[in-house]
Every structure is written in C-alpha cells, then in structure tokens.
Amino acid sequence: MTRNLLELDDLSVDEFARIVALAEAGGVAGSLQGRSAALVFEKPSARTRNATELAVHDLDGYAVVIYDQEVGIDSRESAEDVARTLAAFHDLICIRVRDHEVLERMARSLEAQGMKVPLVNLLSDRAHPCQALADLLTLRELFAASGAHIHALAGKTVAWVGDANNVAASLIHACLMANISVRLAAPEAFQFSQTQMAAFAARAQAISSSAAVTQFSDPKQAVQGVVAIATDVWTSMGQEAERADRLKAFAGFSVDETLMAAAAPEAIFLHCLPAHRGEEVSEAVLEAPYSAVWRQVIHRRTAMLGIFSWLAEVNR
Numbered sequence: 159m160t161r162n163l164l165e166l167d168d169l170s171v172d173e174f175a176r177i178v179a180l181a182e183a184g185g186v187a188g189s190l191q192g193r194s195a196a197l198v199f200e201k202p203s204a205r206t207r208n209a210t211e212l213a214v215h216d217l218d219g220y221a222v223v224i225y226d227q228e229v230g231i232d233s234r235e236s237a238e239d240v241a242r243t244l245a246a247f248h249d250l251i252c253i254r255v256r257d258h259e260v261l262e263r264m265a266r267s268l269e270a271q272g273m274k275v276p277l278v279n280l281l282s283d284r285a286h287p288c289q290a291l292a293d294l295l296t297l298r299e300l301f302a303a304s305g306a307h308i309h310a311l312a313g314k315t316v317a318w319v320g321d322a323n324n325v326a327a328s329l330i331h332a333c334l335m336a337n338i339s340v341r342l343a344a345p346e347a348f349q350f351s352q353t354q355m356a357a358f359a360a361r362a363q364a365i366s367s368s369a370a371v372t373q374f375s376d377p378k379q380a381v382q383g384v385v386a387i388a389t390d391v392w393t394s395m396g397q398e399a400e401r402a403d404r405l406k407a408f409a410g411f412s413v414d415e416t417l418m419a420a421a422a423p424e425a426i427f428l429h430c431l432p433a434h435r436g437e438e439v440s441e442a443v444l445e446a447p448y449s450a451v452w453r454q455v456i457h458r459r460t461a462m463l464g465i466f467s468w469l470a471e472v473n474r
Contacts, residue, residue, distance in 0.1 A: 175308035181464025190219025213462035238267035258284035290328035312337035343380035388428035
C-alpha cells in the first residue's frame with residue numbers, strides 16, 4: 159500500500175521521528191533523482207510553493223506547478239480523474255486544497271487503480287501537516303541539542319492563541335508525538351468541539367504520550383509559563399464574509415507584548431504567516447528578537463526535505 163502524508167496522525171511516533179531526523183539532516187541527497195512532482199494549488203501560496211518547489215530540486219527532482227484553473231478539480235474534471243491524470247505523468251503529487259475530502263478521494267482512486275504515487279497534503283481545511291512539522295523543527299532548533307531524540311522537549315508547553323483551525327490541529331498532533339503539551343485560547347465559539355478534544359486525548363493515549371491538550375477562554379491564563387506562543391490570522395481564506403464578526407469575537411486575543419510577558423522568559427513567538435499586524439499580533443511582537451517566524455519560514459523547506467526523503471524511503 160502506498161504511503162501518503164495527508165495528516166500527521168496517520169503516522170506512528172517512530173515514523174514521525176524519522177521524518178524529523180531526515181529533515182534535520184537536510185534530506186537524503188538524490189532521493190528524488192529522475193522523479194517528477196506535481197505541485198497543485200487550489201488556493202494561492204507563497205511559502206508553501208517556494209518551500210516545496212525548492213525542496214524537490216534540492217533532492218534532484220523536477221517540479222511542475224499547476225494552478226486550479228488548469229485542472230478545475232470537481233468543475234472541469236473530477237478529483238479522481240485529476241489524480242489519475244497526474245499520476246500518469248508524475249511520481250509524487252503535492253496538493254493544496256479547500257476540502258480535505260478531495261485528498262481522501264484522490265488517494266482512494268489511485269489505490270483502486272494500483273497507481274503507486276504518494277500524495278502530500280500542502281494544506282486542507284482539516285490539516286496543515288507541513289506547517290506543523292516546520293513549527294516543531296523551529297522549536298527543536300531553539301530549545302534542543304542538534305540530533306536530539308524526538309522527546310527532547312518532553313514536558314514543555316506551547317500555547318495557541320486564536321481560532322481552533324487546521325493549523326492548530328496539526329500543531330497539536332506534532333506536539334503530542336514530541337510529548338509537548340498544548341494550551342489553546344479562543345472564544346468558546348471558536349474552540350475545538352468536545353468530539354475533537356476527545357480525539358486528541360485518544361490519540362495521546364494511543365501513542366503513549368504524556369502531553370495534555372487543554373482549552374481556555376482567557377489567553378492570559380493559557381500562556382502562563384509556556385515556551386512558545388503561536389497564532390494565525392483570525393479570518394482565513396474563504397472566511398472573508400465573517401471578518402467583522404471574527405474581529406469582534408477575538409477582541410482581547412491579540413498577541414502583544416503584555417501577553418508575551420506572561421510566558422516563560424525564554425518564550426518565542428510563532429506565526430505561520432501571512433500576518434495581519436494589529437489584529438492577531440502586534441507589530442512589536444512580530445518584529446521582536448523573540449519572534450521566530452522567519453525561522454519557521456526557513457523550516458518550511460527543511461520540513462519538505464524530510465517528508466520527501468521519507469516518502470521515497472517507505473515507497474521503494
């Protein structure tokens with residue numbers, strides 16, 4: 159069966175640790191030699207496109223960037239037909255989609271046809287695994303020794319302040335596998351559901367993780383003593399009609415200097431970007447010495463090197 163990377167919770171801890179190790183080693187030179195990768199974008203991208211395309215070239219592969227208007231998933235052609243067409247030309251399909259179900263349908267269609275071409279989720283409404291891996295690599299770079307065990311940061315806690323979205327979900331899965339606890343702060347209407355929280359707890363139990371996931375309505379309470387505060391925009395692509403309501407709901411949840419001061423003295427700030435200065439984060443925090451957002455950007459490429467090298471390894 160072909161191994162894909164659609165969500166981090168599809169991985170065992172050992173598999174995740176292997177990807178982390180490969181990423182920190184700069185990938186395996188030549189692991190994509192003679193292979194091509196289709197990079198499909200239903201939604202626009204800056205960091206994801208640059209990181210992914212360059213990582214393919216770093217590993218001696220050839221990348222073809224394809225935009226939504228060229229394939230028209232489920233408008234011009236079905237998701238299944240798009241996947242099979244791309245698999246006829248390419249050895250790897252990396253895709254950024256609006257609906258996570260599209261990825262799952264593509265994976266099933268390729269499996270049904272015996273087309274052994276791995277899929278990589280570059281972002282969906284459910285998950286952003288590549289970003290979460292980059293976030294963990296940033297934490298490891300700043301708080302762990304080079305080549306450290308996957309549990310080198312066990313016992314530490316990070317806080318997510320903002321919408322309980324796809325990026326937050328993937329960060330939780332990455333942290334659970336590294337034994338890092340996560341506190342989430344958001345207005346009640348924008349928190350994870352009890353069903354989702356139960357799923358996180360079940361996942362922690364399944365992988366014998368001692369990390370905890372807790373939710374707060376007060377951001378000041380959530381960030382006490384944490385080593386990192388992470389956030390994302392309050393209004394994501396496709397939510398523009400909700401902007402006014404979201405700005406009102408999230409008043410008081412901006413990551414500013416006062417909130418950062420409540421974290422541990424060594425705490426860093428994380429943001430997956432793009433940032434809306436003056437909304438989810440202040441200008442002062444984003445530009446402060448403790449802001450690690452540009453290290454995260456760099457590690458988007460590092461993360462892809464690990465993912466691609468691992469997929470080449472397990473799909474021989």
